[in-house]
Amino acid sequence: MARPSPTPAPPTPPSGSTSRFPGHGLAKGLAVTLKAMTRRSVTAQYPDVQPDLPPRSRGVIALFEENCTVCMLCARECPDWCIYIDSHKETTPAATPGGRERSRNVLDRFAIDFSLCMYCGICIEVCPFDALFWTPEFEYAETDILELTHERDKLRDWMWTVPAPPALDPGAEEPKEIAAARKAADKLIAAQQAEQSPPESSA
Numbered sequence: 671m672a673r674p675s676p677t678p679a680p681p682t683p684p685s686g687s688t689s690r691f692p693g694h695g696l697a698k699g700l701a702v703t704l705k706a707m708t709r710r711s712v713t714a715q716y717p718d719v720q721p722d723l724p725p726r727s728r729g730v731i732a733l734f735e736e737n738c739t740v741c742m743l744c745a746r747e748c749p750d751w752c753i754y755i756d757s758h759k760e761t762t763p764a765a766t767p768g769g770r771e772r773s774r775n776v777l778d779r780f781a782i783d784f785s786l787c788m789y790c791g792i793c794i795e796v797c798p799f800d801a802l803f804w805t806p807e808f809e810y811a812e813t814d815i816l817e818l819t820h821e822r823d824k825l826r827d828w829m830w831t832v833p834a835p836p837a838l839d840p841g842a843e844e845p846k847e848i849a850a851a852r853k854a855a856d857k858l859i860a861a862q863q864a865e866q867s868p869p870e871s872s873a
């Protein structure tokens with residue numbers, strides 16, 4: 671008995687060709703062009719127009735040097751070793767008779783070499799005294815790589831660009847730091863007012 675002949679396979683297009691009809695590729699290309707032409711442009715005209723950055727953008731690191739105790743933790747933990755800190759010790763006399771003198775570290779230099787920094791944020795995370803912050807500031811390019819080492823004054827100036835923290839929930843307890851700062855400010859104002867007020871005449 672003769673075996674039935676197999677069904678012939680449908681013709682395949684020549685290898686490398688995906689066109690289904692003449693001009694298919696052209697129509698597809700024009701469709702892409704049309705789609706791109708009608709889409710909203712995302713090109714930013716920087717520097718004429720400043721970008722609208724999210725408030726918590728990681729631009730550069732700012733230093734709140736009033737909070738820095740020169741504990742050196744940030745410099746030790748920095749994987750790039752690009753934080754340079756110099757300090758000296760100062761001794762303050764005892765506050766009460768018979769008390770002990772106190773010594774404290776005074777910051778002489780705090781600099782970050784942004785040509786080495788990889789913006790990992792470890793220094794900000796490890797600082798136990800909230801002295802380092804991210805700021806969205808990003809316009810600090812220099813033409814000389816050596817000038818990318820920014821010193822404490824510049825880092826302190828960037829503190830003004832750090833966004834305020836989000837508001838507390840209604841009814842939340844006031845943070846201890848704010849309460850302490852308010853107490854210290856009230857004390858200072860009272861001392862200044864006492865200095866400015868004229869002494870009472872003893873008649």
Ligand code: SF4
Pocket residue numbers: 747748749750751752753782786787788789790791792793794
């Ligand atoms: S962000 Fe990272 S690399 Fe940059 S200074 Fe801080 S710890 Fe060092």
Ligand code: SF4
Pocket residue numbers: 737738739740741742743744745755796797798799800801802
């Ligand atoms: S970890 Fe904070 S407090 Fe300590 S040296 Fe660095 S910035 Fe100053």
